[in-house]
Amino acid sequence: MSDASSATPATSTRPPGVSSEVGRLRTVMLHRPGPELQRLTPRNNDQLLFDGIPWVSRAQEEHDAFADALRSRDVEVLYLTELLTETLASEEARARAVAGVTQSLRLGDTLRDHLRGWLGELSPAELTDALTAGLRNDEVRGGFGLVTSLLHSDDFLIDPLPNLLFTRDSSVWIRDKVAVTSLAMPARDRETQLTELIYTLHPRFSGIETIHGWHREHVEGGDVLLLSAGVVAVGVGERTTPAGVERLARQLLADGGAHTVLAVPIAQERATMHLDTVCTMVDVDKIVMYPNVADHLAAHTVTATEDGQLQVSDSAPFLVAAARAMGIDALHQIDTGLDPVTAEREQWDDGNNTLAVAPRVAVAYERNVETNARLEEAGIEVIAISGSELGSGRGGPRCMSCPIARDEL
Numbered sequence: 001m002s003d004a005s006s007a008t009p010a011t012s013t014r015p016p017g018v019s020s021e022v023g024r025l026r027t028v029m030l031h032r033p034g035p036e037l038q039r040l041t042p043r044n045n046d047q048l049l050f051d052g053i054p055w056v057s058r059a060q061e062e063h064d065a066f067a068d069a070l071r072s073r074d075v076e077v078l079y080l081t082e083l084l085t086e087t088l089a090s091e092e093a094r095a096r097a098v099a100g101v102t103q104s105l106r107l108g109d110t111l112r113d114h115l116r117g118w119l120g121e122l123s124p125a126e127l128t129d130a131l132t133a134g135l136r137n138d139e140v141r142g143g144f145g146l147v148t149s150l151l152h153s154d155d156f157l158i159d160p161l162p163n164l165l166f167t168r169d170s171s172v173w174i175r176d177k178v179a180v181t182s183l184a185m186p187a188r189d190r191e192t193q194l195t196e197l198i199y200t201l202h203p204r205f206s207g208i209e210t211i212h213g214w215h216r217e218h219v220e221g222g223d224v225l226l227l228s229a230g231v232v233a234v235g236v237g238e239r240t241t242p243a244g245v246e247r248l249a250r251q252l253l254a255d256g257g258a259h260t261v262l263a264v265p266i267a268q269e270r271a272t273m274h275l276d277t278v279c280t281m282v283d284v285d286k287i288v289m290y291p292n293v294a295d296h297l298a299a300h301t302v303t304a305t306e307d308g309q310l311q312v313s314d315s316a317p318f319l320v321a322a323a324r325a326m327g328i329d330a331l332h333q334i335d336t337g338l339d340p341v342t343a344e345r346e347q348w349d350d351g352n353n354t355l356a357v358a359p360r361v362a363v364a365y366e367r368n369v370e371t372n373a374r375l376e377e378a379g380i381e382v383i384a385i386s387g388s389e390l391g392s393g394r395g396g397p398r399c400m401s402c403p404i405a406r407d408e409l
Ligand SMILES: NC(=O)NCCC[C@H](N)C(=O)O
Pocket: 048, 049, 050, 163, 166, 168, 169, 188, 221, 222, 223, 273, 274, 276, 277, 393, 394, 395, 396, 398, 399
């Protein structure tokens, strides 16, 4: 469970809404790493999308320091598990959560019925733990039948969700609406069941419109960059699919969420799983970008015709297409000027994955010494945090944060 003593109470009335990457950050949703990380073993870490086995208590310390750095800049920090527990006070939320998590065809009828009964008796906080940390076969008490006898004792009946840490990916606010995303990797599929519950049933978000949704064409929040009000760049690669960006673009262009969407192909590789692994905005007209991709990153500009059809341009260099859509002379790339090997090492360690808390102020991992030095030379204040354990899931400060409210620029 999250550290309730240091959390800001979820009672602020600041209206949610985000229209850029760099407007002053007011409210953010994080997930403090918890028991779900204790489930990682050398046998399952690849499937669960971690590159190692994190030291959990150190990861929690690093995460608490990250949250404190944000609070010290007057950012309200909400925790996903606290919001979920509050949501699960509602009978409807509990029923939906239990039904969703027991859908798996792996269970069979006997075990499913047993689990439904068991989960239904848990308190909201216990149910949050089960939904996030999962459940092993040998943790089930009673309900023994054929399936539970044949599964291995350490098989999961409910998969743990270690990637909840990366709250960026399972929902993204675009103006005053929130897109509940549809995650591509099986290990993360269930995360958006939880964010959908929070946004549809937590009183804080009452009246908020959700778009996209669980089990639609794949879109992940790490691919979605709000370059400026009305201009949304969407990476298309290992996670977000062409069909995913098409559906999102259609929705945004139809309901005023954007006037222009840039569809940006990225290499379908783990190192570049999301657009925010290669570039993030650090000022209204500055972007820090992995130099090894800078020269060939390109974009299709997508707009809507008067009768609502999508209009797709030929591909153009990303920085050119972005500046044109944003109505500025140039989107300046922070020239990290690194030799290709250092650049590759720092990109792998999320050097380009910064979280702006205001224009020209960004949180970054301290280990990316060269990239951070270049950011500072370019006039960006770097709030350096340590991420030796947090980074083993391959995500940096932007990945670990879902902005809920930012000031308009
Ligand atoms: N926006 C991001 O780049 N998020 C990082 C996600 C890391 C996670 N282990 C994953 O593979 O999905």
